[in-house]
Amino acid sequence: MAKERIYELAKELKMPSKDLVKVANQQGMQIKSHMSSVTPEQAQKLRQVAKGNNGQSKKAGKEPVKGQQHGQKNEGHRKNQQKRDGKKTAKVQRDEHKHEQRHNNDNAKKTVQNDNHQKQGHKQHGNQQRNNQNHNGRFGGSLNNNDHNGRNRFNKKNKKRNKKHNKGNNRLREVKQKQPTQRKDRPLPEVLEYTEGMNAQDLGKILHRSPAEIIKKLFMLGVMINQNQSLDKDTIELLATDYGIDAKEKVEVDVSDIDKMFEDEEKNTDHLVSRPPVVTVMGHVDHGKTTLLDKLRHSHITEHEAGGITQEIGAYQVHYKDNLITFLDTPGHAAFTEMRARGANITDITVLVVAADDGVMPQTVEAIHHAQAAKTPIIVAVNKIDKPGANPERVVEELAKYNLIPEDWGGDTIFVNISAKFGKNIDELLDMIQLQAEMMELKANPDQNGAGSVVEARLDQGKGSVATVLVQQGTLHVGDPIVVGNTYGRVRTMTNENGRRIKEATPSTPVEITGLNAVPEAGDRFVVFDDEKTARAAGEKRAEHAQEEEWKRTSHVTLDNLFATMKEGQMKTLPLIIKADVQGSVEALSQSLQKIKVDGVRVDIIHQAVGAINESDVTLAEASNAVIIGFNVRPTPSAQSLADSTNIDIRLHRVIYNAIDEVEKAMKGMLEPVYKEETIGQVEVRQLYKASKVGTIAGGMVTTGKITRDSKVRLVRDGVVVYEGELGSLKRFKDDVKEVKAGFECGLTIENYNDIKEKDVIEAYQMKEVPVK
Numbered sequence: 001m002a003k004e005r006i007y008e009l010a011k012e013l014k015m016p017s018k019d020l021v022k023v024a025n026q027q028g029m030q031i032k033s034h035m036s037s038v039t040p041e042q043a044q045k046l047r048q049v050a051k052g053n054n055g056q057s058k059k060a061g062k063e064p065v066k067g068q069q070h071g072q073k074n075e076g077h078r079k080n081q082q083k084r085d086g087k088k089t090a091k092v093q094r095d096e097h098k099h100e101q102r103h104n105n106d107n108a109k110k111t112v113q114n115d116n117h118q119k120q121g122h123k124q125h126g127n128q129q130r131n132n133q134n135h136n137g138r139f140g141g142s143l144n145n146n147d148h149n150g151r152n153r154f155n156k157k158n159k160k161r162n163k164k165h166n167k168g169n170n171r172l173r174e175v176k177q178k179q180p181t182q183r184k185d186r187p188l189p190e191v192l193e194y195t196e197g198m199n200a201q202d203l204g205k206i207l208h209r210s211p212a213e214i215i216k217k218l219f220m221l222g223v224m225i226n227q228n229q230s231l232d233k234d235t236i237e238l239l240a241t242d243y244g245i246d247a248k249e250k251v252e253v254d255v256s257d258i259d260k261m262f263e264d265e266e267k268n269t270d271h272l273v274s275r276p277p278v279v280t281v282m283g284h285v286d287h288g289k290t291t292l293l294d295k296l297r298h299s300h301i302t303e304h305e306a307g308g309i310t311q312e313i314g315a316y317q318v319h320y321k322d323n324l325i326t327f328l329d330t331p332g333h334a335a336f337t338e339m340r341a342r343g344a345n346i347t348d349i350t351v352l353v354v355a356a357d358d359g360v361m362p363q364t365v366e367a368i369h370h371a372q373a374a375k376t377p378i379i380v381a382v383n384k385i386d387k388p389g390a391n392p393e394r395v396v397e398e399l400a401k402y403n404l405i406p407e408d409w410g411g412d413t414i415f416v417n418i419s420a421k422f423g424k425n426i427d428e429l430l431d432m433i434q435l436q437a438e439m440m441e442l443k444a445n446p447d448q449n450g451a452g453s454v455v456e457a458r459l460d461q462g463k464g465s466v467a468t469v470l471v472q473q474g475t476l477h478v479g480d481p482i483v484v485g486n487t488y489g490r491v492r493t494m495t496n497e498n499g500r501r502i503k504e505a506t507p508s509t510p511v512e513i514t515g516l517n518a519v520p521e522a523g524d525r526f527v528v529f530d531d532e533k534t535a536r537a538a539g540e541k542r543a544e545h546a547q548e549e550e551w552k553r554t555s556h557v558t559l560d561n562l563f564a565t566m567k568e569g570q571m572k573t574l575p576l577i578i579k580a581d582v583q584g585s586v587e588a589l590s591q592s593l594q595k596i597k598v599d600g601v602r603v604d605i606i607h608q609a610v611g612a613i614n615e616s617d618v619t620l621a622e623a624s625n626a627v628i629i630g631f632n633v634r635p636t637p638s639a640q641s642l643a644d645s646t647n648i649d650i651r652l653h654r655v656i657y658n659a660i661d662e663v664e665k666a667m668k669g670m671l672e673p674v675y676k677e678e679t680i681g682q683v684e685v686r687q688l689y690k691a692s693k694v695g696t697i698a699g700g701m702v703t704t705g706k707i708t709r710d711s712k713v714r715l716v717r718d719g720v721v722v723y724e725g726e727l728g729s730l731k732r733f734k735d736d737v738k739e740v741k742a743g744f745e746c747g748l749t750i751e752n753y754n755d756i757k758e759k760d761v762i763e764a765y766q767m768k769e770v771p772v773k
């Protein structure tokens, strides 16, 4: 036979589940709740025990008069009976439970209560079902009890309370009496669709029943609740079972979970068609990434770059032999590592540029690791083969260490020798990219809602938020309601890499979109929604959540710093706020600044964002004692005046290196100065004078250097340092002087020290600050 649930058994035995749980546990069964199950043998045992109890309560009910007359005696009798049984019975449990439920402010109550129970039991015995008897016994007992107490013992206040109580009980009685009419109510639903945490009122609405009825039903099942109390899953399911209907938990769709939506869209395998590969070019600084991308694009980005770092991050498509290849123009500086790592996630193929005259360098290795971690195949472009010092073979040898082995050597990595500058073998490289793409069978479904990732985002004075996104699935249309990271909106305009307005973008197409309510972050995902209202709700919820996280993080960081400072012993932090024109620069600066190594000081970036320096940045800087670094942005006039009045330091830069350099210098300046002792002169003691008020005065000759009033002194006797301390006074004849040079006589005292002897040498020294390197 199948296992039985406690609540089912309790129903059969017409007793509250809670009581049956207690009984079961007393029987040594380890039962947690009414939802627990018991074996058929255990169920049988419980039936027996419970029936025994019922018999007992009947017996108790048969002695009402006696009980009424000799309340105390009857109590004693029952206690004895319990003792005889050697264990608490279900009935006793119930009675105990009743006691808990009642007002427990009267010691004498116990007797009366018991008395009343018996009375009630007797009253109802003939005309009520047993389960109702239990139930009414509770309320009835309580009612009578209160009446009784109210008449005999309670003060006015208690009377009032009792009245209230009675009213409640009467109401319940009414409910009971009205039950037949209620059955004519609207029928119960076939399935109770619920969410965890619903209360009796919510459930009442779904079940077309009054909350009071629900409360009562649960009460009968041993669950005491009020109508506003949130109910857990088990209780709601228990209630549904009691009504004889199924319960089903409603699965709430979290519209703000765009990652899940993105994955769902990605998993969709309907109507898949080939899509262009997305290629990222990576490599060490100066190995020729920009030159290669330029060559492919036939434009010249390098000339516009401030400070030599690729600061514009974009993406474009190249037409080659009737096919398209999408290139992500990721930056090459080590500071952009983080973004490059993100870039690799939306990348199908990595082209690793290695200069043939330079070989494998640290960032080459870094790029390999990122590509391998993202499991994207690597095509090696050995660049600068036109150079006299070029040694492509060496590059092949060096890369073998990183598992990049050419086919000739038995591996499967494609190597192409190129000259980006002179356009040599560029077509061959594109052929190889297409070959690799074909092997990968890259596909997507253009017929579904668009989904993809942000490559770059910035704030444009005229256009507002501008984001370069890569469509990875579906088709993105102008007018689409969209959620991008923590921002939302409707795609207002879509522009391709040539600045041309387009209406739709299919998979692997990079486009610049406008129409978002705020600036998203590079690497953020986007999904298209069916309607703007939901998109807005999802976007707002995400923004709210992000804000909460930001608050948490900020307070966390402060705490972390506190601990770190304590642990690392007076470690200093330089709090910074970074504002820049594009997300790429924000991250580049942030990464570089955090990498600055100055012993004893570290950078703490408390806020970083795209956009002009505003008042809230200044307020934050003031509260955190931070410096604001602006890169290619300026403060708003109000922010500037606030900064002026609060003395907040705003540093504006147009070249990343300068910003980094300035911060590094500031950090060095922040260090506790390091002092070195520097001897400035010596005095030979020739005569001694004792003055009662000032102690020992030494008269002597400055033999080398000088002695100054603020010198520290060291008393040396026969080459041994006898005392170190401060100078007490310095005189020439009777006058106090600031310093005495070599060749002149002087008189001096040493503070708190009088044991000076003739021929002692007094060495004068100062602590000199040593500049930090």
Ligand SMILES: Nc1nc2c(ncn2[C@@H]2O[C@H](COP(=O)(O)OP(=O)(O)OP(=O)(O)O)[C@@H](O)[C@H]2O)c(=O)[nH]1
Binding pocket: 283, 284, 285, 286, 287, 288, 289, 290, 291, 292, 302, 308, 309, 310, 331, 332, 333, 383, 384, 385, 386, 387, 418, 419, 420, 421, 422
């Ligand atoms: N001779 C020769 N020079 C090249 C070649 N490719 C690039 N260069 C030169 O190498 C230098 C660096 O090239 P970039 O394209 O700026 O290198 P990068 O890897 O993009 O550098 P970052 O953007 O700073 O990371 C430039 O002076 C280029 O003209 C090539 O194939 N042959």
